[in-house]
Amino acid sequence: MVNPVVWxxxxxxxxxxxxxxxxKLSSPKTAPQGNRLGAYGMLLAVLVTMAKMQNEGIIxxxxxxxxxxxxxxxxxxxATRVEMTGMPxxxxxxxxxxxxxxxxxxxxxxxxxxxxxxxxxxxxxxLYATWITIGxxxxxxxxxxxxxxxxxxxxxxxxxxxxxxxxDRGRSKWVNFPTWGPPWLNFVKGGLLVASxxxxxxxxxxxxxxxxxxxxxxxxxxxxxxFVLPIGGxxxxxxxxxxxxxxxxxxxxxxxxxxNNVLIIAGSMVGAAGLILTFxxxxxxxxxxxxxLFKSFGGGGKETVTRTKVGSDPEEVAMVCDGISKCxxxxxxxxxxxxxxxxxxxxxxxxxxxxxxxxxxxxxxxxRMPGHMNVLLAEANVPYEQLIEMDEINSELxxxxxxxxxGANDTVNPVARSGEGPLGGMPIIDADKAxxxxxxxxxxxxxxxxxxNDLFFENKTMMLFGDxxxxxxxxxxxxxxx
Amino acid sequence: xxxxxxxxxxxxxxxxxxxxxxELISKVPPTLHTPLMSGANAISGITxxxxxxxxxxxxxAGHPGxxxxxxxxxxxxxTINVVGGFxxxxxxxxxxxxxxxxKRGD
Numbered sequence: 001m002v003n004p005v006v007w008x009x010x011x012x013x014x015x016x017x018x019x020x021x022x023x024k025l026s027s028p029k030t031a032p033q034g035n036r037l038g039a040y041g042m043l044l045a046v047l048v049t050m051a052k053m054q055n056e057g058i059i060x061x062x063x064x065x066x067x068x069x070x071x072x073x074x075x076x077x078x079a080t081r082v083e084m085t086g087m088p089x090x091x092x093x094x095x096x097x098x099x100x101x102x103x104x105x106x107x108x109x110x111x112x113x114x115x116x117x118x119x120x121x122x123x124x125x126x127l128y129a130t131w132i133t134i135g136x137x138x139x140x141x142x143x144x145x146x147x148x149x150x151x152x153x154x155x156x157x158x159x160x161x162x163x164x165x166x167x168d169r170g171r172s173k174w175v176n177f178p179t180w181g182p183p184w185l186n187f188v189k190g191g192l193l194v195a196s197x198x199x200x201x202x203x204x205x206x207x208x209x210x211x212x213x214x215x216x217x218x219x220x221x222x223x224x225x226x227f228v229l230p231i232g233g234x235x236x237x238x239x240x241x242x243x244x245x246x247x248x249x250x251x252x253x254x255x256x257x258x259x260n261n262v263l264i265i266a267g268s269m270v271g272a273a274g275l276i277l278t279f280x281x282x283x284x285x286x287x288x289x290x291x292x293l294f295k296s297f298g299g300g301g302k303e304t305v306t307r308t309k310v311g312s313d314p315e316e317v318a319m320v321c322d323g324i325s326k327c328x329x330x331x332x333x334x335x336x337x338x339x340x341x342x343x344x345x346x347x348x349x350x351x352x353x354x355x356x357x358x359x360x361x362x363x364x365x366x367x368r369m370p371g372h373m374n375v376l377l378a379e380a381n382v383p384y385e386q387l388i389e390m391d392e393i394n395s396e397l398x399x400x401x402x403x404x405x406x407g408a409n410d411t412v413n414p415v416a417r418s419g420e421g422p423l424g425g426m427p428i429i430d431a432d433k434a435x436x437x438x439x440x441x442x443x444x445x446x447x448x449x450x451x452x453n454d455l456f457f458e459n460k461t462m463m464l465f466g467d468x469x470x471x472x473x474x475x476x477x478x479x480x481x482x
Numbered sequence: 483x484x485x486x487x488x489x490x491x492x493x494x495x496x497x498x499x500x501x502x503x504x505e506l507i508s509k510v511p512p513t514l515h516t517p518l519m520s521g522a523n524a525i526s527g528i529t530x531x532x533x534x535x536x537x538x539x540x541x542x543a544g545h546p547g548x549x550x551x552x553x554x555x556x557x558x559x560x561t562i563n564v565v566g567g568f569x570x571x572x573x574x575x576x577x578x579x580x581x582x583x584x585k586r587g588d
Contacts (some may be wrong), residue, residue, distance in 0.1 A: 022506050022518075022525065023506050025507075025514065025517065025522075026507045026509065026510040026518060027514075028513065031518075031575050034521065035517070035568060038521055038525050038568065039568040042524070042527070042564050046531070049534045049535065050534070053535070057542070063554060064538060067554050067561065070558050070561070071558045071559070071560070071562045071564075072565045074562050075561060075563070075564070075565030075567075078570075079565070079566040079569035090570060091520045094562065094567045095523050097563040098529065098559070098567075101527070101529045101533055101559040102529045102532070102556075104552045104555050105532040105556045107552050108540065108550070109549075111548060111552070112536075112539070112540060125484065125489060126484050126485060129484040129489045130484050241519055244523050244526070247526045251527075251528055251532075252499075255492070255532070256484070256492050257532070258532045258535055258536070260531060260532065261492070262531065263528050263529060263532060264495050266499075267526060267528060268499040268503060269499045270503065270525050271503065272499070272504045273518075273522050274519070276507055277507065277522075281515065370512050370515035370516060371514060371517065374513040374578065375513075375516060375517075375577050378577045379577040384578075
């Protein structure tokens with residue numbers, strides 16, 4: 001037998017690697033190294049666990065290896081296949097899996113203990129501690145799972161129903177993901193939360209009764225759904241971040257259940273770090289976490305646009321852009337969807353060849369997740385120094401000749417300044433302060449928050465209607481022909 | 483078995499790690515918010531250790547019942563979370579750092 005201390009030291013090293021990993025992930029230069037350290041820490045934890053099990057006698061090795069192999073193949077497949085636009089959804093999905101795994105571990109443990117006579121703790125401390133931590137890991141884990149799946153669906157906006165009649169473009173029927181939340185839904189959420197705690201208490205009172213455990217799973221899953229159901233619009237990333245924090249906490253409680261420190265350390269650290277990140281994001285949107293969670297945002301009653309605006313053509317825009325001295329490009333989710341980042345970079349190169357000062361104004365919640373635009377533009381080799389944060393770019397916009405808004409809507413909507421409506425109070429990029437505003441967008445329709453945008457109808461605004469990438473390419477071609 | 487001593491020790495570790503987490507990421511540039519979220523998410527897949535232990539004990543215990551298959555499902559999910567999470571984070575960070583492997587001429 002190997003001295004059990006060896007395993008504990010292995011786990012300690014792995015926990016230290018996680019701490020270093022997260023620390024390094026928060027600085028641009030060391031971030032890739034930080035991610036690698038985290039991965040090494042995880043590999044070490046798995047190897048130590050396998051060695052420990054080997055030492056204690058392992059029988060189900062085929063199944064364990066099979067489980068690891070299946071998970072690895074699916075994980076690799078998903079991670080390599082995903083487009084950069086789909087990144088936020090994938091993070092939400094992985095997060096749901098993490099939470100689900102914690103819940104299943106808790107559930108498996110409790111069923112196992114109930115199956116054997118001496119499995120159920122008798123001593124009061126043991127009973128309370130075991131059943132409460134199992135209950136909490138099941139509760140938070142299930143909530144994270146269903147909540148993350150909801151968040152994923154909402155980030156996608158909807159889904160195709162498989163096997164339905166295809167339309168003329170060969171697509172199945174598309175349904176939008178619902179955002180629905182009357183004020184009384186908050187009481188339902190509160191009620192479900194109380195019900196979960198009551199169920200945990202009931203499992204302590206009746207440690208042999210499996211029904212309460214199953215009921216807890218059901219209530220927790222339902223809670224995750226109604227928790228995310230009313231939240232929509234630009235608040236989605238905040239919710240994903242909060243759910244990320246919760247999956248960490250679920251893992252920490254799993255650590256209590258199986259008595260393993262590395263789970264407690266890694267889980268609670270992620271929980272705390274995720275919470276901080278959630279607050280940072282809320283601050284960027286000028287909203288409080290309570291407002292995000294309990295006052296439904298956008299998506300509900302979408303305004304219908306009745307006004308019209310004559311679109312411009314790329315040649316006109318190219319002429320306007322000729323001979324300017326300063327241009328600010330403001331990207332949004334539309335750029336991500338049409339994969340226009342390379343065309344945008346080409347346009348910037350053309351301008352720079354004429355000594356135009358080009359910079360990019362990045363709204364903190366542009367796209368569907370903070371940093372989403374940065375990732376995409378970095379992919380197109382845009383220098384890091386040209387990506388300017390909102391506050392800084394707003395002071396430069398009054399001196400800017402052309403503001404090129406590509407696929408963004410809510411983040412440049414001046415109505416936010418009025419402090420009313422779903423966008424009220426959200427800080428925006430002051431694109432309307434520029435001398436000329438060029439907006440590339442498919443239509444005049446409302447953005448993610450469901451609010452009409454006055455900027456589109458201003459006299460100094462030129463609308464280029466069409467797919468972001470196509471319009472950018474046409475604009476580039478027109479600019480070269482000048 | 484959780485007795486008083488282990489419980490208090492576990493809670494101590496729990497609380498201290500929470501404070502550590504708060505201190506670790508107080509300053510992060512917005513560019514790194516998404517990779518950080520994704521990387522932290524991969525680390526929360528540490529629950530894979532729990533899934534491994536449980537799969538082992540459950541499949542050891544004679545004929546596998548519901549608990550065993552739940553543990554197996556947990557193992558698969560946790561592995562997806564861990565492997566996919568670290569890989570996706572790595573992809574994002576490579577793009578931010580501008581180090582692209584475009585050697586194959588695409």
